[in-house]
């Protein structure tokens with residue numbers, strides 16, 4: 355159901371079964387598990403787990419993302435709200451609003467929708483949300499916990515990649531994984547999660563020399579460079595598993611990734627499609643983080659009462 359077979363070019367002796375790593379079945383399984391746990395949480399604590407999204411300005415793409423988060427949250431039994439502020443709001447006002455949310459008992463997860471207007475300094479904003487409610491896992495405390503291998507929220511996109519690898523039973527331990535891209539939201543946490551899963555990680559970026567010679571050593575290649583079609587078959591070894599994080603709209607209006615899918619599929623053993631691969635995993639992982647935040651907060655409060 356999830357894959358298809360083909361014969362590679364003239365290599366009639368090589369018959370590969372290439373797996374398409376689609377989000378749909380993974381999301382179905384995850385969302386079933388999440389809604390069951392949400393129901394159990396709601397019964398035990400007499401309230402729903404709650405996510406608050408803070409949206410600054412009127413960016414149309416952000417409005418669509420936020421609406422999708424609310425819709426999925428409601429479908430899985432969460433309560434949620436979006437607080438919308440004008441694009442010219444003073445950062446100090448947003449900070450005060452977040453401080454209020456940090457101390458609200460009924461709020462489990464808080465998310466600040468990016469991008470923010472340029473007057474906001476990311477190096478300040480990442481400190482605003484209480485680490486216990488930081489479901490995007492951008493707070494330096496959560497970043498540090500991840501790199502130390504301590505329990506933490508995981509940033510949603512790389513967490514979604516790990517869920518895909520796990521669902522499709524892609525072996526990670528002992529394998530060579532190559533990550534292209536070192537952003538704080540994708541590349542760096544992807545490295546940390548693969549390392550935690552006992553992969554040997556090669557990490558590449560725009561200053562890397564001989565990129566192709568490095569990616570060709572990898573069993574798993576995760577591409578998060580923001581460059582459409584950067585990786586084709588010449589960057590891959592036979593049988594590699596390819597994870598394409600990139601999302602772009604090309605000149606014909608088609609959604610494409612950082613990987614040249616048509617070229618790569620001839621050599622890899624598994625690949626995420628774009629769209630329908632990594633992208634749709636993100637909201638599930640956000641809601642999983644929100645549920646975990648709710649469960650941990652309630653358990654900690656109940657423990658504190660009994661002590």
Ligand SMILES: NC(=O)c1ccc[n+]([C@@H]2O[C@H](COP(=O)([O-])OP(=O)(O)OC[C@H]3O[C@@H](n4cnc5c(N)ncnc54)[C@H](OP(=O)(O)O)[C@@H]3O)[C@@H](O)[C@H]2O)c1
Nearest residue numbers: 511535536537540559560578579580599600601632633636
């Ligand atoms: N939910 C999702 O599916 C999701 C979520 C987030 C992002 N994305 C997509 O994923 C892609 C990456 O996002 P991002 O936020 O991580 O992007 P980013 O902040 O622009 O980072 C891109 C990274 O790729 C590296 N890079 C750029 N060109 C390269 C090249 N030619 N060779 C090797 N490395 C190169 C850069 O290196 P330097 O550090 O040296 O500049 C940088 O570390 C984008 O297409 C984005 O739209 C998808």
